[in-house]
Amino acid sequence: MKAFTYERVSSPAQAVAAVARNPGAKFIAGGTNLLDLMKLQIETPTHLVDINSLKLDGIEATPEGGLRIGALMRNTDLAADERIRRDYGVLSRALLAGASGQLRNRATTAGNLLQRTRCPYFYDTAHPCNKREPGSGCSALDGVSRQLGVVGVSEACIATNPSDMAVAMRALDATIETVDADGKTRAIPIAEFHRLPGDTPHVETVLDPGELITAVTLPPPVGGKQVYRKVRDRASYAFALVSVAAIVQPDGTGRVALGGVAHKPWRIEGADAELSRGAKAAAAALLADAKPTRDNAFKLPLVERTIATVLTEARA
Amino acid sequence: MVGSDDLNLNRRDLMVGAGACAAMPAMPGTAKAQPGPDGNPVEFQVSLTVNGKSHTRNVDTRTTLLDLLRENLHLTGTKKGCDHGQCGACTVIVDGRRINSCLTLAVMQEGSSVTTIEGLGQPDNLHPMQAAFIKHDGYQCGYCTPGQICSSVAMLEEIKAGIPSHVTADLLAPVQPTETEMRERMSGNICRCGAYSNIVEAITEVVERQG
Numbered sequence: 001m002k003a004f005t006y007e008r009v010s011s012p013a014q015a016v017a018a019v020a021r022n023p024g025a026k027f028i029a030g031g032t033n034l035l036d037l038m039k040l041q042i043e044t045p046t047h048l049v050d051i052n053s054l055k056l057d058g059i060e061a062t063p064e065g066g067l068r069i070g071a072l073m074r075n076t077d078l079a080a081d082e083r084i085r086r087d088y089g090v091l092s093r094a095l096l097a098g099a100s101g102q103l104r105n106r107a108t109t110a111g112n113l114l115q116r117t118r119c120p121y122f123y124d125t126a127h128p129c130n131k132r133e134p135g136s137g138c139s140a141l142d143g144v145s146r147q148l149g150v151v152g153v154s155e156a157c158i159a160t161n162p163s164d165m166a167v168a169m170r171a172l173d174a175t176i177e178t179v180d181a182d183g184k185t186r187a188i189p190i191a192e193f194h195r196l197p198g199d200t201p202h203v204e205t206v207l208d209p210g211e212l213i214t215a216v217t218l219p220p221p222v223g224g225k226q227v228y229r230k231v232r233d234r235a236s237y238a239f240a241l242v243s244v245a246a247i248v249q250p251d252g253t254g255r256v257a258l259g260g261v262a263h264k265p266w267r268i269e270g271a272d273a274e275l276s277r278g279a280k281a282a283a284a285a286l287l288a289d290a291k292p293t294r295d296n297a298f299k300l301p302l303v304e305r306t307i308a309t310v311l312t313e314a315r316a
Numbered sequence: 317m318v319g320s321d322d323l324n325l326n327r328r329d330l331m332v333g334a335g336a337c338a339a340m341p342a343m344p345g346t347a348k349a350q351p352g353p354d355g356n357p358v359e360f361q362v363s364l365t366v367n368g369k370s371h372t373r374n375v376d377t378r379t380t381l382l383d384l385l386r387e388n389l390h391l392t393g394t395k396k397g398c399d400h401g402q403c404g405a406c407t408v409i410v411d412g413r414r415i416n417s418c419l420t421l422a423v424m425q426e427g428s429s430v431t432t433i434e435g436l437g438q439p440d441n442l443h444p445m446q447a448a449f450i451k452h453d454g455y456q457c458g459y460c461t462p463g464q465i466c467s468s469v470a471m472l473e474e475i476k477a478g479i480p481s482h483v484t485a486d487l488l489a490p491v492q493p494t495e496t497e498m499r500e501r502m503s504g505n506i507c508r509c510g511a512y513s514n515i516v517e518a519i520t521e522v523v524e525r526q527g
């Protein structure tokens with residue numbers, strides 16, 4: 001780990017000012033992703049701004065009838081919140097399918113949204129990786145790509161976003177609230193939050209440097225049967241090969257989002273419209289522009305089968 | 317002699333093997349002094365309570381809670397397995413919650429109250445979970461055991477607090493301490509010796525005694 005200076009802040013204004021003052025600074029929340037990457041010198045901040053005392057760890061009702069989730073709320077607390085369990089079950093389920101009890105106790109809402117890819121070459125500093133070192137090349141294209149992306153990929157990067165939580169938030173049409181050093185606030189729909197890799201895979205979201213996430217808001221409950229299904233190499237404590245978040249209404253219409261297949265949670269309006277026609281139609285719409293590798297072509301039929309299982313569960 | 321092709325092949329196989337967690341951690345080690353932003357390591361003061369005793373220390377900012385416990389406070393019961401959140405050997409209880417002490421900085425724990433395996437109980441005054449692990453042979457080499465015990469103690473509190481898990485069938489019903497629940501909730505603690513079934517028996521005995 002490279003040496004760094006450290007400070008604690010107690011308000012969002014102090015947090016953004018501290019990062020603006022120190023080029024090379026980063027916020028640290030739970031630390032479960034950032035410290036992991038700092039130990040490998042993949043992340044090398046020269047200053048850490050500890051935001052754990054920001055008091056953004058609660059959840060409150062919005063005037064519109066939805067919920068505002070604090071950026072620092074721990075994944076355990078969010079998954080266990082009564083309103084989330086009752087009205088946004090797919091979010092509870094996605095959170096509980098991720099990581100381990102210990103990690104969820106530390107991981108925060110904002111940190112989870114910003115966790116970086118699990119592409120093995122991103123972690124292995126002995127290999128070229130455009131995301132880690134822009135312009136160095138992508139080792140996964142001709143390498144081991146079993147876990148990597150099949151849609152929205154580019155010549156520069158085929159990595160996936162590893163978050164389970166974000167897939168459920170995509171299905172729920174969440175909005176990410178931020179503030180910057182000038183005090184300017186933004187509300188970013190989650191559909192626009194994560195970027196496709198294109199030729200700048202190191203730029204993963206639309207956040208500006210030093211912009212602080214303060215909350216994630218959920219619109220009023222949409223009801224329906226809410227299911228999150230994660231397919232992985234072992235039954236627990238493993239990242240998704242493919243995951244499906246679905247909200248299915250009694251009349252068979254609904255929404256579906258995928259994890260484990262793209263650089264962002266993957267949802268296509270056209271696929272939602274196909275959902276009532278079944279898994280095959282929905283999967284075809286979601287994967288219309290798929291460009292799998294030989295190693296990960298298995299994800300295409302896996303997506304269809306996982307949607308089929310989810311639809312069966314939703315109708316049960 | 318191993319040719320370079322063989323080496324490449326091995327590397328590839330290794331990556332396939334890295335499988336589920338994808339990350340390939342470097343060898344675990346303690347934070348080494350490296351030049352800071354201005355060419356020097358940076359020290360910072362932290363005060364926290366460990367097993368009921370308060371400590372104030374100046375530490376290199378890079379020191380994890382795990383390294384503080386082991387290297388600084390010489391509480392070596394807490395183990396370092398992977399140093400990357402992947403094994404659970406470093407599990408301790410902070411302000412009532414289990415966490416991986418390898419993935420938090422010591423300086424981030426200002427004012428925290430930490431319980432390690434040494435604080436749960438001692439040989440002449442065992443915590444019921446420690447006694448149950450001994451009775452049921454919940455280990456072979458014992459390396460993962462402090463983490464398993466701290467994790468299981470806090471895990472039972474999570475069930476009591478009604479926190480659901482991946483295997484909880486009904487998110488709106490009270491959570492029961494079934495074997496399936498316990499196995500899922502303990503998945504963050506890997507046992508290289510595979511003592512899992514005896515670990516489950518040990519935890520089950522504690523649950524039954526608690527009634």
Ligand SMILES: Cc1cc2nc3c(=O)[nH]c(=O)nc-3n(C[C@H](O)[C@H](O)[C@H](O)COP(=O)(O)OP(=O)(O)OC[C@H]3O[C@@H](n4cnc5c(N)ncnc54)[C@H](O)[C@@H]3O)c2cc1C
Binds near residue numbers: 026071162165
């Ligand atoms: C072994 C292991 C297994 C895992 N398995 C899964 C899994 O199966 N599914 C899954 O979804 N996740 C998994 N995770 C990842 C885990 O969910 C993330 O590490 C965690 O959610 C990150 O949250 P954090 O608060 O610790 O983030 P941090 O590490 O503190 O921060 C992550 C990034 O977000 C930035 N940041 C944090 N807060 C803010 C803010 N408010 N505003 C702006 N920037 C901010 C930081 O600067 C940093 O760049 C796993 C992790 C490990 C180690």
Ligand code: SF4
Binds near residue numbers: 140
């Ligand atoms: S897929 Fe992306 S993250 Fe993986 S090696 Fe290629 S550029 Fe790096």
Ligand code: FES
Binds near residue numbers: 399400
């Ligand atoms: S040493 Fe912390 S999880 Fe392995």
Ligand code: FES
Binds near residue numbers: 456459460
């Ligand atoms: S007892 Fe040896 S690793 Fe668990």
